[in-house]
Amino acid sequence: MKEKLAAAIRAAAEQGIADGVFPEAELAAVELEVPPKKEMGDFATNFAMKSAKAFHKSPRQIAEELIARIARDGIDRAEIAGPGFINFYLTKDVIYDGLRKAIEAGEAYGNLPNKNLPKVQVEYVSANPTGPLHVGHGRGAAVGSALVNLLRAAGYDVEAEYYINDAGNQIDHLAESVNARYLQLCGQDVEVPEDGYRGQDIVETARRIREKDGDKYLSMPEAERLAIFKERALSEKLAALKEDLAAFNVQYDVWFSERTLHPDKVNAAVEKLRANGNIYEKDGALWLRSTDYGDDKDRVVIRAGGEPTYLAADIAYHKDKFERGFGRVINLWGADHHGYICRVKAAIKAMGGDPEKLTVMLLQMVSLLRGGEAVKMSKRTGESVTLAELIEEVGTDAARYFFVMRSPDSQLDFDIDLAKSQSSENPVYYVQYAHARIASVFRQAAETGLKESDAFALLTDESEFDLIKKIEEYPREVEKAAADLAPQRIARAAHEMASAFHSFYSRCRIMGVEPELAGARLALAGKTAQVIRHALHILGVSAPEKM
């Protein structure tokens, strides 16, 4: 209907030109929006205001001429409002017809047609496998997986990827830390190294190694022992990571190991940059001339000792991503990495790639609140609350909803007490409750033999119209949210859907009214439940049948 209306407005403008009331001019794009208040109709356009310059007339005059020429098909009335908006009021038939089509689409309603674009890659979390995931990673996991679900619903072909930093210094530190704990367990007086990891999970790993194999590694040369511990620790940490993510309803298509970049792909990337004249040697190291591509300083890619930097691996990684044919690559990073964007884009440009194909989404920091107070990080280990502990305490549904409902650009105060509370304060329950209420109605309808009907013309209450319109808006909301990479909009849409339903539910009885009306209301409720389910699925939150 929206497209039809836009076409009708264009046609009216062209007719106006043909009639000589408007001068020959390029037509502005027709934008239609749902007005801020429902008294303002079903759709509104600012087209008359946009055209004021081109048509040399006041917006209200233009609007008047347009209204006189617009096809009335499906439009009950059109009015000029405010500075020159045209408000359109659709006929009831059009609104009922929209509901009918939504119902016919079934569970797929909310999924948009395939965009037939090259694949999009979303890389998120990618935390180092050196310890458990924390709440900050939780935000990345929730937003990233919701974004993947959202883009898929909007018709994009998406691949979700986790980059495993299983090479380099931090993994050596992991091995050294496990080694120190192992030696401690064997009765030796050693300290965890300065750069080591002090978490309890490292002690556990060491303990498991000793339980299985005893003291046998003591007699081994240290380098050999470290190599063994490195692999043991890595596989344990990675398994734990995957477990945490799975428990959080997060799935990946590809687990990409950094090791597979070393040394060939890293060397190839450096060679390519060298061939382009973007590498020079200074102080024994190889430098990328990134300042030529917008960075504020040049960056070392190969250290004086011959070891590649993290950036070198990352350059090779992004080169590999684009070679895999993605039309667009989206990285979710913590906001503390924002300074890194510029150099990665510079490197892509230096290799002759298109940095516009890379979008880095930054997620601002998360702080936990309990009893109104910030939860402090542990001084000893430098660690905050783990994601597993958070899930344990508030549940996956509440945690995911809270992480996704805010804009990623805003810092998030995660109120643990609120997430746990089973009351109206808690937006997760509010949405889920609407779904459970509908499921309950359907259970009773089944008992009494009430069936859904399509006598939609009997739906005349204001709250019924509001609900139908929300349902009809939903696919556009999916489109917008995907275009803006903004899964938080889906949380909002779900909440608004629930609100419209609760309002309807308290005004209109379903059971016990005359059967045709009851059936139509049941169908409306059923469709509402489907849309809520669809939105909650994108958010990775369950849609319970009972609460």
Next chain:
RNA sequence: GCACCCGUAGCUCAGCUGGAUAGAGCAUCGGUCUUCUAAACCGAGGGUCGCGCGUUCGAAUCGCGCCGGGCGCACCA
């Protein structure tokens, strides 16, 4: 000093590719359960959109400059 994010109701935040009287939830106050889940609904109050200047017919939204908070500025990741 440079880069990025934020500053909107008492609190937490939407709205930001410019548009109508700036919205929601919570909190506060007042109503609503003999009938489908009251984890709900209805109503009320509550705002110099951080400050200033500019662009525009029109600015919370765009530009510039300040102020405040956060986060970074490695041959760490």
